[in-house]
Amino acid sequence: MVTQAIYNQPSFYPRFGLxxxxxxxxxxxxxxxxxxxxxQLGPVAIHWYGLMYLVAFVQVILLGRWCIAHRPWxxxxxxxxxxxxxxxxxxxxxxGRLGYVLFYKPGDYxxxxxxxxxxxxxxxxxxxxxxxxxxAMALFAHRYKLRWLAVTDFIAPLVPLGLAAGRLGNFINGxxxxxxxxxxxxxxxxxxxxxxxxxxxxxxxxxxEGLLLFVILWLYSAKPRPAGAVSGVFLxxxxxLRFLVEFTRxxxxxxxxxxxxxxxxxxxxxxxxxxxxxxxxxxxxxx
Numbered sequence: 001m002v003t004q005a006i007y008n009q010p011s012f013y014p015r016f017g018l019x020x021x022x023x024x025x026x027x028x029x030x031x032x033x034x035x036x037x038x039x040q041l042g043p044v045a046i047h048w049y050g051l052m053y054l055v056a057f058v059q060v061i062l063l064g065r066w067c068i069a070h071r072p073w074x075x076x077x078x079x080x081x082x083x084x085x086x087x088x089x090x091x092x093x094x095x096g097r098l099g100y101v102l103f104y105k106p107g108d109y110x111x112x113x114x115x116x117x118x119x120x121x122x123x124x125x126x127x128x129x130x131x132x133x134x135x136a137m138a139l140f141a142h143r144y145k146l147r148w149l150a151v152t153d154f155i156a157p158l159v160p161l162g163l164a165a166g167r168l169g170n171f172i173n174g175x176x177x178x179x180x181x182x183x184x185x186x187x188x189x190x191x192x193x194x195x196x197x198x199x200x201x202x203x204x205x206x207x208x209e210g211l212l213l214f215v216i217l218w219l220y221s222a223k224p225r226p227a228g229a230v231s232g233v234f235l236x237x238x239x240x241l242r243f244l245v246e247f248t249r250x251x252x253x254x255x256x257x258x259x260x261x262x263x264x265x266x267x268x269x270x271x272x273x274x275x276x277x278x279x280x281x282x283x284x285x286x287x
Contacts, residue, residue, distance in 0.1 A: 031187040034172045052169030056162030073224045091136030092129045099128010127268040149228040156234040157217040164210025171202040178248045201249040208241040228283035235276025239269040
């Protein structure tokens with residue numbers, strides 16, 4: 001049972017006609033509390049978030065093999081899929097970590113450079129991982145003498161369910177919680193340490209950037225499209241959905257909101273939307 005409390009603090013909710021303060025209802029949901037270790041094998045601890053990465057990579061293989069069998073126009077085979085996954089894993093991990101270092105805490109890591117390697121302490125950036133994957137796909141395309149856009153068009157529909165797994169991992173860990181809310185599905189995240197009801201923004205991202213984006217891309221890529229079209233839809237879709245969900249997600253405490261009241265995630269998503277629109281228009285005009 002949550003102790004009843006009253007809080008007053010500024011938020012963006014008045015824009016939507018919601019009050020800035022309210023009495024906390026004792027019946028509010030407490031976010032499920034999981035042991036961060038999913039499986040203990042002697043001295044080896046397998047964490048939920050690491051397990052979600054594994055789920056993400058496995059589903060890429062499964063969906064990729066389905067596409068190879070049922071979408072022959074892609075020209076892919078099983079060996080290519082295995083190789084691109086290797087490149088993708090390196091891009092996600094290296095890009096995600098370096099992106100977090102450069103986008104979110106450059107000063108801290110400049111002062112303590114060895115902390116960059118302490119990945120077990122957390123700190124991964126989607127946008128950094130995205131840039132890492134772009135570079136990895138370019139290297140893969142060069143090796144196989146493929147058009148870069150042919151590679152990204154094949155990979156794009158395989159990504160959203162992996163993103164959904166990652167957001168589920170965030171929810172299980174009780175991290176990246178949302179801003180305060182008085183909506184009936186607001187949750188108390190004990191990790192936030194304030195006993196205030198918040199948006200379960202991890203689940204919003206799971207539903208939007210994960211499930212909804214997967215359906216959109218899967219249906220759009222179900223027949224041959226001009227080179228770059230599927231990639232463009234991915235950029236527009238992810239950038240737009242992430243931008244919107246960020247209005248409900250608590251900004252990083254060490255950054256807060258930036259220019260025009262936007263979060264870092266929103267500023268990093270805007271170039272994705274613009275690039276996606278340009279790419280899709282270019283692709284369709286060349287068709």
